[in-house]
Amino acid sequence: MSVIVEFSLSTEDFVFGSALETVEDMRIELEAIVPTGSRIVPYFWATGEDFEGFERHVLADPDIESITQLDRIDDTALYRTEWTRDVNGILYGLGETEAVVLESMTVRDGWHFRIRFPNHDLLGQFYNFCTEREISVHIDRSYTLTEASRAGRIFDLTPEQREAIVLAVQRGYYRVPRETDLTEIAAELGISQQAASKRVRRGADRVLRGALLDPGERF
Known part of the structure; x- marks a missing residue:
């Protein structure tokens, strides 16, 4: 049975999130993570004003190979990014456990996630993945689909x-x-x-x- 988990994570424990940190007033929401071979390709929405400055800032990170704007609606744009190397962080763990990102956004001092796992075993696998790598995940709540509206x-x-x-x-x-x-x-x-x-x-x-x-x- 599928299970949904809501958890928070500090920016320091989220390598991809750290790469998106910027002095610009930009709000980030992760849209999806797509495994491509041994890589994980993140898609995310960015809401703000100075998109060109934001893109330059992201590309300045040595782990980011490219950032592509796929769509734009008013002050919100959809991006795809690719890494210069494999980063064995939380996105990789989500990809390995067949997790689906339902919601992920920047909040004060970190990120908030709402993730759906196919079953409790894969959720446990993800938790072990984070524990082994000392990624501190704070679980806010978890529930099955039958408990949702x-x-x-x-x-x-x-x-x-x-x-x-x-x-x-x-x-x-x-x-x-x-x-x-x-x-x-x-x-x-x-x-x-x-x-x-x-x-x-x-x-x-x-x-x-x-x-x-x-x-x-x-x-």
């Missing part, structure tokens, strides 16, 4: 994304003509319009991919 279970929505999409549907955001806008949704949620836009957009993308695409087509 039905919508979150099917479409891998975060609670915040589900809340935003449900509210958007209830208020008529998707109707023609629209009966509300993101400003009103943001006000009701108590967040900024930008944050509401991201939750609605990314949540809707997960729902549509989960409902319409085959598993191999969803990334």
